[in-house]
Amino acid sequence: MVLDEVSKLTLDQMLQGFRAGTIDPVEVMELTLDQIRRVNGEINALYELRPDENLAAAKAAARRYGEGRPSGALDGVPVTIKDSMHAIDTRWHHGSRIHADGVVGTTDAPPTERLKAANAIIVGKAKMPDFGLSGSGVSSFHGIVRNPWGLAWNPGGSSAGAGASLAAGIGMMSVGSDIAGSVRLPASHCGLAALKPTQGMIAHTPASDIRSAGPMTRYAADLEAHLRVLGGLHRYDRFSLPVTEPSESFGKARVAVYGSFGFGPPVETAVLDVLSRAEQAVAGLVAKVASAPPPYDFDAYLPIDDMFKLRGWREHVGVAEQLRQHTPRQLFDWFKEARDWSAERIALFEAGVARGVAQTNALFEDSDFLLTPVMPVVNFPAEERGVDPAMPLRHCTFTAMFNQSGHPAVSLCGGFDSRGLPVGVQLVGRRFDDIRLCRLAAELEAVLWPGGPEAREWPLQPRKPT
Template identity: 25%
Template sequence: MSSPGEQSGSETLEITKRLVAPYLSGWSLRIYLFLLKYVPGLLSFVFWNTGLTSLRKLKLEECPTNLPLPIPKEYFGIKETKVDEVKGLEIFEGNKSAQKNYSSEFLCANDFHEAYLTKKATPLQVCEILIGKIEESLLCNPPLNAIIKYEREDIIEQATASTNRYADNRPLGPLDGVPIAVKDEMDVKGYETNVGTSFINRGVIAKTDATLIERLKKQGAIIIGKTSMHELGLGISGNNPNVGTCRNPHNINHYPGGSSGGSAAAIASGLCPIALGCDGGGSIRIPSAFCGIYGLKTTWGRFSTKGEFSLDPTVAVSGPMSVSADDLALAYYAMAGKDDEDPNTYYQPLPTLSGLYNTENLSDLRIGIYKAWNKQVCNPAITQALNDFIEKLKSLGANIIEIDIPDLEEVRIAHVITICSEISTSGKRYKEIFFKCNYDSRCNVELFSLATASDYIIAQQLRTRFMRNLSDLFNKQKIDLILTPSTAITAPKIYPKSLKYGEADLETVSDAMRFVNFVNFAGIPAVSVPAGYDDKQLPIGLQFVAKWFDEATLLRIAKVSEEILGNKRKRPNDFWFGDLIPK
């Protein structure tokens, strides 16, 4: 008898469909938008042709789940963390030997911290060098366009305060003096929050920090600026003619990914070891995979959303992106936890880093593999990297279990309906969206405005069913982690004609999002880890998924993955600004 994901013959069923659509850019994209707006019936035909009406045939009896909170906790296997189980930032002080930098070419947070403690450098010296590097990254040809907004005086002020703390031997912790960049979707005092557009909040300067920024600053982190993003988060490439298209540090002719591409490129190019992104449909994990870094999509409700621009509130969460697994854990723990001003965070158990350095014996872990689904990659190098990692995990004692995840194609469509309905609704608050947005954003807003209230409700009914199915997988089948590729492709190529007007490339979008959107839809956490390179020397990423609020296991497996990859990570070919600590 065949498994649920396969036919009895040699053919494999398509578990998630690859969208087939023409590539459009330049004048063809502009003409397409014109036709969508003015040819009667065309918009409806395109909407139907994408398969987005297929949920209407489902007959679901479940009540809709509008927010992916696992309620009741007991049903979803969530236990309150005991205070004595919580290990905070002090875990790093007690495990110095485990904090091995697996590539000396990349500066980690600990490298900055040690340089400051030993008086090899000061935060002020580093930031003075860094400001020059940011300027250089924007002036080179083509520009990197990773950090696109920075305030020199603010950086110097933060760095001076950090320098004084180290001089007085009273640093605030391992993040004190560490440069961190922020996606332009989150308020940072003194900056505009433009969400990748040329018009939202233009001229409006944030007077306060978002909660996550406030928590990082309390640890002494230095916020060095805002990073570029795909406009309104409506894309996976990072193409953005209005604010400047970001480049992949590993190859300037390829995209860094989106929508948090600027944050990923800033890390990969050496401008900072940590950056913040936001993930509504893979927007942290996709660019992390494309740029060869670590990216954590947290559980929905784990991080506060106070001070963030609400684009797609029921699927999007913020999370850290970093050059190393240690940095990912550092940043995560500094930001996680309840916020009195965000009721959606009240439900979570205490965050913990327990088990972070338990990397030698994985016999306590059951890792689920959906073989038929994992075969749906477009690049054989990704399959090879996945298989190599599975063998290494087995050698460390991990139990590899074959699993099935039902309804993945329906979940893909339900996620698209949900995220695009929410972004379209958010965007339509601004009349400028129809004449100031990039052409691809306008096409998306027009197209997804056809989703009905009924479509949205059916999607949320499916969310109820899917969350219950995942609960059974994690709790009844005792699966601790699910392992998939992060993406079905490596970083896509930039076509010069797309730089002026943008592009519509639904096939690439489909390939990039194939393995990620079910995570956002269910509200569960996931991490993307570097896993090598393809034959073009473009990075490959693998994704681990855990149950709700179990980021600790994800951070542990990220550390394991770092050790598996070892010193195979490579400095990018085209951009490198990481020589920040004076020699």
């Protein structure tokens, strides 16, 4: 077996091979570790690498399969977790030098705990930008994460290292976290699939009503299985929910297609071309597809941006004063105004967020699913934090709304632009309809890529700037 073959396996194919003895967990791990050694210096995606421990775990999994007693839903499967995901004896940096040398984990976050219970092998932690407050891979602690589809290009963020490493063939899944699009944006940048679940369906800590943990994979066909492993009630997350089974298929569903929400950066032609391709493809899977006009009557991202400014300011002042100098100047200039905000000023943007949530909820009055771009642009340079230097998450036009409203959303690869860079599309479902959403995404992927995973090509050798 070679890495190209591993990169074209779905999760189910890998597990079937493990059970049948046609795929060796040790060989998969050796290929994974070799790829990390070969490309991580270029893409700068992973840290906390422990190859000896990983190889020992793969050998233990191989023995269990050989004896016909695999243990756990992901026994022997290589995965990664995001910097912000706590794990015992690994360092948490939140992407920033503001946290000095990082914090060594003393407990496992719920997704980490569930991966370990499933006997997945965590091969490393994935790098992220400062505070998770830019849709990029630019970090004052980790450096710049680069996209293997083109090293001059951004991998997206904030789950930047997750996107770059998966596209380069490392691991079968990475758990990221998403507060404005942070698993969906890098999925779009890197040609992957990702799920931001209904708020609470995948437990996370600290508990949040807007930030979700979610799986990122090479193929949408794998999302449901990972949701079932990661999802469900958890004692540490007061917002956690059980995974809800669908009551029907999506054959009678209605899909509304939005090429614009009426605010944010202009949507590039290449993005609209891929959206049109996806619209045609999904029409054969559901009962009704209809294009819809921009639905919001104001710039619904702006109050969300204010909320992020306050979040950034609180993290900045939450560390020792001598460490605050390490906050990147661009981020500080963006959120510093929040230090002087009154209760009335905060209440104003909170009212704006609530108004946006109400208008987002209304999108589902006549629709079961939405189809949108993931972002208005295809990509931007690796060294930049976003498309707008003064507002690093401005290009979250199509994603951030659903963090606030709690709706589940999937990103999947819809095609490529003329430069060979991936372009994602987003499917959004009703709350608690995550399983049906994952299944629709898998079917849409199968139509968009009729050759299946075997026909997909991945940048296992990162592409250098030309």
